[in-house]
Amino acid sequence: MTFRHSRTQPNTSTLQSTTSHFSMPHTAMSQSALQTLTRAIPAFRSSAPKVARRCLHQRTTAIPSSSLHYKVRSSPWRSAIQPNRAPLGRRTMFIQTVPEATPNPDALKFKPNQRVLPDSISSLEYLTPRSTLAPPHPSPLAAALLNIDxxxxxxxxxxxxxxxxxxxxxxxxxxxxxxALISEYMTSGQPIVNTVTDSNNERGQEGAEVDSLAYDENDSEVIGMIKELLETRVRPAIQEDGGDIDFRGFVDGQVLLKLRGACRTCDSSTVTLKNGIESMLMHYIEEVKGVQQVMDQEEEIAIQEFAKFEEKLRAQKGSNAAPSTTGKDSLDFAQG
Structure with missing residues (x-):
């Protein structure tokens, strides 16, 4: 009888040693050898895989974790899905825009839900890049905003x-x-405005820091009443529109005012002055005969240049061009 195994063939040296040991006939020797081999096969089967595994373990080099293709990597998607794992030190803020609050379509009011100016300053306006560097209150944020096209x-x-x-x-x-600019300045802690002492213009600095509608014991009774009405009745509505108002004097029955912010270039500024402020002041104070809007020197120059440009456009378009509400000869302008 012949023994066959599909994986392992018997070792010939084992058969020869078994034959010489028993010294039996050929038939008996074959049966003894088969029994010996049968007992040896299970041990050989169990030991072969161990040797193979041991050799495989010794010859295989360790794979560094950084080279695994399935390693979890950071990605914008993961940070968006898991906001709690956002980088430390990064802050976000909510900035509200109020387009319906401004009557001027070219003005927009941004509310960062925190105070913009110190308590000692009511409002500030920057019309040119040079004004953002001039004392007493230069503003790096205003300079960056005016740099936008x-x-x-x-x-x-x-x-x-x-x-x-x-x-x-x-x-x-x-x-x-x-x-982007407002968020950067608000979250980084950078100052919105700085206070610089100008030794050559101390009087101007004091005028810029003092509110024009603030109470002054040296004011006459009429001027005090005008300031009180402007402070309590007019200013809240104008600030709600994204602007402010300055009192510039009372001369010959005329109240000189300056509109700022969104109301300065608004098409309805004349209506605001004449039908709103003038009517109210004349109703409560009989000494008031009218209201006029005054301009700063820089604004006067800008308006004069714009008026010249507008005249050129009107000449090109013809006599059917719509009249302007701005310029030196417009209803919005009065020499201060």
Whole structure:
């Protein structure tokens, strides 16, 4: 009888040693050898895999974890899905825009839900890049905002920022940069405005820090009443529109006022002055005969240049061009 195994063949040296040991006939020797081999096969089967595993374990090099292709890597998706694992030290803030609050379509009011100016300053306005560097209150944020294409003025209120642009630039091009700059300054802790002492212009510095509507014991009774009405009745509504108002004097029955922020270039500023403020002041104070809007020197120069440009456009378009509400000879302008 012949023994066959599908995986392992018997060793011939084992058969020879078994034959010489028993010294039996050929038939008996074959049966003894088969019994010996049968007992040896299970041990051989169990030991072969161990040797193979041991050899495999010794010859295989360790694979570093950094080279595994299935290693979990950080990605924007994971950070978006798991917001709790956002990088430390990074802050976000909510900035609200109030477009319906401003009557001027070219002005937008941004509210960062925190105070913008110190308690000692009621409002600040920057019309040119040079004004953002001039004392007493230079502003790096205003300088950055005026550097955006299309932005013409920056107004800081107590808890809001009003941005005014030209009519040719759409808000879709301006708002993203405004959002980015305001968020950067608010979250980084950088100062919105700085206070610089100007030894050559101390009087101007004091005038800039004092609110024009604040009570002054040296004011006459009429001026005190005008300031009180402007402070309690007019200023809240104008600030809600993203602007402010300054009292510049009372001369010959005329109240000289300056509109700032979104109300400065608004098409309805004449209506605000004549039908709103003038009517109220004349109703309560009989000494008031009218209200006029005054301009700063820089604004007068800018308006004069704009008036010249408008005359050129009117000459090109013809006599059917619509009249302007801005310029030296417009209803909005009065020499201060």
């Amino acid at each position: 299309g932005v013409t003025s920056v107004f800081f209120g107590a808890d809001y920022i009003t941005i005014t642009k030209d009519s040719a630039t759409p808000w879709a091009h301006v708002k993203p940069e405004v959002f």
